[in-house]
Amino acid sequence: MGEVYMPQANPDGLLDHVLIHVPAGIDDDMCRFLGALKTLKGFDGREWRLMLEHIGQRNDFESVSPIVQTASVWQSQTPYLHPWHCKKDFDVPAQIRRECRERKLPEPIEIPPIPTIKPHGRELRPIDFHRFRSKRGLVQPDTRGSFWQLTFAEPLTGSLALGFGCHFGLGLFTPVDTDG
Incomplete structure (x- = not known):
């Protein structure tokens, strides 16, 4: 199985993070691609601003997810x-x-x-x-x-x-x- 996109909600129940799990790892090209993403359009046409927070190993995220x-x-x-x-x-x-x-x-x-x-x-x-x-x-x-x-x-x-x-x-x- 390839990458998995897992939405994360804030304490108000609103989606504010997406954890992307890539079992095979992320190469330099993928790092640049993810870092370059600035907006995402929803089904309703609304744009969401994006910011790459961190790329790391699973245990880097244990305290936040x-x-x-x-x-x-x-x-x-x-x-x-x-x-x-x-x-x-x-x-x-x-x-x-x-x-x-x-x-x-x-x-x-x-x-x-x-x-x-x-x-x-x-x-x-x-x-x-x-x-x-x-x-x-x-x-x-x-x-x-x-x-x-x-x-x-x-x-x-x-x-x-x-x-x-x-x-x-x-x-x-x-x-x-x-x-x-």
């Missing part, structure tokens, strides 16, 4: 969209387990669904999020989304993003407890 911490229990921060069509013996928890195996992550030992999340004190359902990608020929098996709590036998170090659209901020999980 919960998504790179270590925990045994992780909870949805954005809706998980299952990446395959559900079948009789292939429900959403089975898809989460398969995806963890394919990404060389440990399989969760518990995967209960969560009806709502409460970031910044505001109760949200999956339907409250933008959950669609419009790209010609793209098949999106899940357009509703769901929230989950994943419990692992051993602490897992983030970032953790799973499912359809996870490289654009969907399926993002944050730690419920920190062990590290």
